[in-house]
Amino acid sequence: MVDLIRRGVPGPGGVWADLGAGTGNFTWALAELLGPSATIHALDRDGRAVEAQRARLTHDPPAATVLPRQADVLRPFELPPLDGVLLANLLHFVRDQHGLLRRLHNLVRPGGSLLVVEYEQTAPIPWVPYPLPLTRLATLVTEAGFTPAAQVGARRSPSSGRLLYAAVANRPEGAAS
Secondary structure (H helix, E strand, C coil), X not given: CHHHHHHHCCCCCEEEEEECCCXXXXXXXXXXXXXXXXXXXXXXXXXHHHHXXXXXXXXXXXXXXXXXXXXXXXXXXXXXXXXXXXXXXXXXXXCCHHHHHHHHHHHEEEEEEEEEEXXXXXXXXXXXXXXXXXXXXXXXXXXXXXXXXXXXXXXXXXXXXXXXXXXXXXXCCXXXX
């Protein structure tokens, strides 16, 4: 996971959010890349996943400060201004992907990053009901006010064998909310 997202993380430090963080696999990978001066708000709607993150903090401390919190990212939530947002395998569960991306544009500081990990597929399947191939992501992020998405990594999912991509887009400097 670290290798998949490495080129999408601009450097150490900052305040990030991992939305739809689950039990924290990508959160811990992001923490390794951001290092000890970073803070990551790890949000998930599943209380059991958030509890698993909290338990993991005690036996497998991440390289950054991780703040697990239960929240449904499809509903209003508050976070401080962010240097980056990680959406790893979240958007394919979201019907209104554009709406969520537009809300995130308002949370990310100018110059900040939107890092997305998704399956490169077009046909829906039960566990990917709203697929988001890279070409569609590129359109959605620019419509939401970000720079065009650039692929920064790819690998096969160890669980399904499907191709995963990582892509990054940025909120332009001087961009208004």
